[in-house]
Amino acid sequence: MSDSERTPLLEMRDITKTFPGVKALDGVSFDLFAGEIHALVGENGAGKSTLMKVLGGVYPHPHYGGQIFLDGQQRSFASVRDAEAAGIAIIFQELSLIKELTIGENIYLGREPQMFGVIRWHELYHRAQDLLDRLHLTLDAHTQVVRLGIGQQQLVEIAKALSHEARILVLDEPTAALTDAEVEILFGILTNLRARGVGMIYISHKLDEVFRISDRITVLRDGRSVGTELTNKLDEGAVIARMVGREVGEIFPKVDHLQGDVIFEVQHMTVEDPNVTGKKLVNDVSFSVRRGEVLGIAGLMGAGRSDLLMGIFGAHAGRTSGEIKIAGQRVRITNPADAINQGIGFVTEDRKRFGLILDQTILNNMTLAGLKRLSGRFVTDLGAESAAGERAMKELRVKATSVFTIAGTLSGGNQQKVVLAKWLLTNPRILFLDEPTRGIDVGAKQEIYGHINRLAKTGIAIVLISSELPEVLGLSDRVLVLHEGHVTGEFTRATATPEKVMACATGHMKAA
């Protein structure tokens, strides 16, 4: 029987989901058959996770548009529990296990076998152990989760999903934290489940895995489906072309920056995972930046881009090693204060978490990093501070009543400008920008692009991380591509194409 005649296990029709100002999903249709592994691929922010959150009841009905059918029956889920009851289990990237509890307790959390409210521990552990054995996991159900490696926790998470008698299993980047041996175990389990008729949606940035395990592939781009194909009718190149296929030129004025001498060099930078000993988040990365140059760092989620900059800045929790030279001089940076003194500024990602003190004024936020430079070592000079703050506000066009407006009341774009101003007021020679336009509207993005170009023109060396490929390609003079902590490609503006960069970012190609 061919696919077109069978009733799909799951069908999502015309799914649309909007957030204030952003259309995350725009009429996406997607289906899944029993006993199939259907891969879902796309750039960061293409809408994969949002689609799965609609499926899993995280964004409940009626907060999305479109319909969901299970076995041909229309369904709508009001909550995560509803979706679970319908046999849908989602394993997100962030694990949801409670570390202090045992494997068995975690698997049956909230559904403990009980009599008159008393938990029947024997039955619970017996059933849990049974489940682990069936998955060929050599784990004891009495083990505390905290004592497992991240990879084993991932496998326990899958066991938990199966204990729900899930018919549809969604795996979001399941191999991100797994060792090669664990990946083999996982793939064994998935093949086994496929034979038992479970439908699986497999989200991954790693195209080699996608091609190895999946039956069909759907590519999402900018919240739309670019099409679904049988895996054996596609190759990696074709998938990459679908992932990136869009015009880059228009929104980015091509600006060639006047470049000076090399001001910043990083050699053999290695950053270890603070939680997993021996795991290297950044592995022997070297690069250099010239005055007035914009170096873009491309890569997918988890490639180690932010870890690299955090490591250089002396702010990473894990062990770091490597050599840093500024203007030819070797420098030692052990904490952010050292980095700032050496003239490095760092517009960190996630402005609400790392960048701003939301309930303080614009001025206090702007002058935080450069306070001692602006107003004396101990006694502050409000006049000098306000003058600097008001100048920065005008230059960056921060839209607010005054420098005394509370930062938390500003729009995302204006908040981002405040963070940018904070670092410009430290008078940096080298400026790191980590996702400087995440979550801000198109107009504000344009302004930030303008500022980046203008700053480069003044001779500041800029290192830019962005998950939006067009942004990296449109702004950078040179692009460095990371994949799993390694440099897998380096391109000049002339040679960089979206296809080549994406191929390096997915580990499909090396062009270093």
Added chain:
Amino acid sequence: MVERPPATTDLAPVPESALIRAQTRIGRFKIPTEALRAYTMMFALIAIWLFFQWATVDARNPYGLFLSAVNFSKLMQQTAVTGVLAVGMLMVIVSGQIDLSVGSVVGLAGAVAAMSQGRGLIATLVAAVVVGVCVGALQGALVAYVNVPAFIVTLGGLLAWRGVIFWLTKGATIPVEIPFFRSLGRDMVMPQVGYVLAGLAIVAILWSTIQRNRARKRHGLTVVGLTSTMARVVLPAIVIVTFVWLMNAQGGVPIPFIIMFAVAIIGAFLTRNTTFGRYLYAIGGNPEAARLSGINLRRHILAVFSLMGALVGIAAILHTARLSGATPDAGTLMELDAIAACVIGGTSLMGGRGTVLGTVVGALIMASLDNGMNLVGVESYVQPIVKGAVLVTAVGLDMAGRRKS
């Protein structure tokens, strides 16, 4: 080099929504919410004063007793110890920490000071402050460098230091014998000295206002108008002169109050006009952002606990002097009064928010309730109930007001 075309958005008008500032509407008036919060507590304090004044009217005191020179002087003395502790506590809480040990350390520092009297006055006073700083630094180091939560470290301190007091004093009360030591807690300065200090305070206010305006002019910012400049100098001047005049009618301004006032002024300066103070607010507001901005969190946490310790030493001197002796249970529950004063004054226990002015007002409210209820003859079991209710109500109103804005 290629010239860049200007971005189109550079010319876009400022959207209306970006101009809205946090305001609270009261009838026809719109007041910045931040300022409103500060004034509310001030009004609450005045309301409490007027209430007790009315409640103490009787045949012998047709105008009430509470705000009479005698009682007001006493009230100021009672506020001093809590006020000094609260200023230190404010800085601890603003940086996102807590210190539960201050009551026990007040007792400890007082006991050590009283035991040091044989070595002279200076040694006695220094001993109290040194004990405070050492204890603060030890606890601060445990919080900052060993990562034990401040709540746990200082809860341990609350228990342990009280034990140390009994160990050192064998449970006996040590009387204060040096006259000057005793006078620090209960005497007044001569009326002339009071006026001189008032004059100095007014000159200082005038000078700082002028400095501020000059600085603004130098950096090309708009200068505050003459009328409002005068208001900023004249109003406090009237309050200060009236206060000193009232106190002089009763022999002079109490020394403990002068010390508290000095501590508050230094505290206000530290929190508002120094990088140290600014960093405390940053650490309490968002420790991650503060760390990434190059602030050494550990050093500042150590420093703020040490500073708290120094103020505990000063409070211990005042308290021991007022009681004319160091008792083994001196200072019990003072940490809670200090925390309550901060919280009533609008300090957030989550860190990052609070002012010295608010805290001093909070301390005055707590002391006024104590003093007023005693004066009116409220049953002793009712008094803590009222204070507890006031504390919870103050924070409840603050939270309700914030949800709306």
